[in-house]
Amino acid sequence: MIDVNKIRADFPILNRKVNGKPLVYFDNGATTQKPKQVIDAIVNYYSEHNANIHRGVHTLSREATELFEEARKTVSKFIGAEAEEIVFTAGTTDSINIVAAGLDLPVGSEIIITEMEHHSNILPWQLWCEKNEGKLKVIPVEVDGTLDIGLLESLITPQTKVLAVTHVSNTLGVINPVDALIKIAKQYGLIVLVDGAQSIPHMKIDVRELGADFYVFSGHKVYAPTGTGVLWMNKQWVGKLKLSRSGGGTIKTVSFDKTDYVEGALRYEPGTPNIEGVLGLASALKYVNEIGIEKIAKHEHTLLKYATERLNEIPEVEIYANHLEKAAVISFNVKGAHPFDVGTLLDKYGIAVRTGHHCTQPLMARYKIPGTVRASFAMYNTLEEINIFIEALQKSIKMLS
Ligand SMILES: Cc1ncc(COP(=O)(O)O)c(C=O)c1O
CATH class of the missing domain: 3.40.640.10 (Type I PLP-dependent aspartate aminotransferase-like (Major domain))
Structure with missing residues (x-):
């Protein structure tokens, strides 16, 4: 098990607020935050x-x-x-x-x-x-x-x-x-x-x-x-x-x-x-x-599994490649909503996710979609952050419907 609180203390940016809310950084696939050691x-x-x-x-x-x-x-x-x-x-x-x-x-x-x-x-x-x-x-x-x-x-x-x-x-x-x-x-x-x-x-x-x-x-x-x-x-x-x-x-x-x-x-x-x-x-x-890459992978897998389960409970959400043999990345869409709108609303709650084609336009063409919302996790993310994200997503879906 990794000590996530200890790890979080090493990343100064995780203390910051975004739109008045504690930052929940789920855009690690784009770039990760840096520890003070770096x-x-x-x-x-x-x-x-x-x-x-x-x-x-x-x-x-x-x-x-x-x-x-x-x-x-x-x-x-x-x-x-x-x-x-x-x-x-x-x-x-x-x-x-x-x-x-x-x-x-x-x-x-x-x-x-x-x-x-x-x-x-x-x-x-x-x-x-x-x-x-x-x-x-x-x-x-x-x-x-x-x-x-x-x-x-x-x-x-x-x-x-x-x-x-x-x-x-x-x-x-x-x-x-x-x-x-x-x-x-x-x-x-x-x-x-x-x-x-x-x-x-x-x-x-x-x-x-x-x-x-x-x-x-x-x-x-x-x-x-x-x-x-x-x-x-x-x-x-x-x-x-x-x-x-x-x-x-x-x-x-x-x-x-x-x-x-x-x-x-x-x-x-x-x-x-x-x-x-x-x-x-x-x-x-x-x-x-x-920290140990195997321990990091285990922690991230727990986050991925939990986030996938919670997202699968929301009827409006469609996850792509919805199986568990993945690295800590989930791409999804909310039926009837543009990924940009979902991402913009989540940002109001301090949650950073990626939206768009993720520099994989041929893959988007294959699925016939303009883009997805992507949540990607790192060693410093927590189950509580996933709860915050799910709650904010549910509120955003209500606003968009
Ligand atoms: C799979 C993959 N390949 C290549 C790249 C390009 O990386 P960089 O922009 O750091 O050169 C990325 C960045 O998102 C990526 O995810």
């Missing part, structure tokens, strides 16, 4: 160590470099990887763009994605296809929110080179059977990218067990600062993934005729990185480790 790591960096990294011989520069490279080790341990395989990026979107632009695929290649992908795991591949006469193929989503994984094999042809799939749907919360998908993809020699933006905060990740080529995530969805992200690549890719951007910090020697790049992950990190963000990310992952 905020302190940033303040400490600027108060004590601020300098550019990897370049200076002076004390501050050496300290900042050490902290930054320590952070790389912390991140690598968190996902069972090696430090050399970790590239710091600006987020999931940035990571996927680096991979899509860096794979040396033959013209006319086919990329398989799923119908539930976030736009960030569609558009970089779509761009690649537009430039290279490629083809995007899509595994459809069943009405219950599952993927028909049997279909994957029928989509694969000799031109198929990549499978890019989300581990957890940001809209539905559905946990995809990535193990099975990767197994099939690997039988056909496909390169596999797993979008971990919504799995990293909710479950233990071991990239070796996963068996993908790339696993990517954003720091801000796992209690770390915005503008931070990770591109994990299996070490066979380090050096092999083409550079799609370059600049200072990535090289051994430069002349106008030829440039030699460094061997490791640093070759993919041109320019001055988001140093304070990366230190905040390391601090966030340490925080998660101290």
Whole structure:
């Protein structure tokens, strides 16, 4: 069991009121709040160590470099990887763009994605296809929110080179059977990218067990600062993934005729990185480790189960992918009401939920809806908050009918 009250005390923003009511923050799928340990790591960096990294011989520069490279080790341990395989990026979107632009695929290649992908795991591949006469193929989503994984094999042809799939749907919360998908993809020699933006905060990740080529995530969805992200690549890719951007910090020697790049992950990190963000990310992952990801997952599952039961009691509510094997995300609609109206009324009660298409317009088209209301939970949420939410939702439904 986790001590939620103790955890809540670490998150200053949870004390604030919204529209005169205590904040109930259920928009964790969009971004999580930050504990004071993360905020302190940033303040400490600027108060004590601020300098550019990897370049200076002076004390501050050496300290900042050490902290930054320590952070790389912390991140690598968190996902069972090696430090050399970790590239710091600006987020999931940035990571996927680096991979899509860096794979040396033959013209006319086919990329398989799923119908539930976030736009960030569609558009970089779509761009690649537009430039290279490629083809995007899509595994459809069943009405219950599952993927028909049997279909994957029928989509694969000799031109198929990549499978890019989300581990957890940001809209539905559905946990995809990535193990099975990767197994099939690997039988056909496909390169596999797993979008971990919504799995990293909710479950233990071991990239070796996963068996993908790339696993990517954003720091801000796992209690770390915005503008931070990770591109994990299996070490066979380090050096092999083409550079799609370059600049200072990535090289051994430069002349106008030829440039030699460094061997490791640093070759993919041109320019001055988001140093304070990366230190905040390391601090966030340490925080998660101290509490324990399995314990967090258990707590979130209790919240998910309770919220699902309570929502299912309301006749006007329709939940999508209404089964319990999900990460801590519930998407629903109120019959006859626009999700924006529901979200706006809930905000009056201090409740933050997400409304809209959640950057998954093809999935919305599949369900023939403009959007959903999405409540997504984190380690600091409570059963009492769910009661407040249900009460406010019932009042909102009355107002809307
Ligand atoms: C599944 C998934 N993929 C990608 C992204 C994009 O993440 P970011 O905006 O941090 O790059 C998100 C963000 O909501 C997401 O949920």
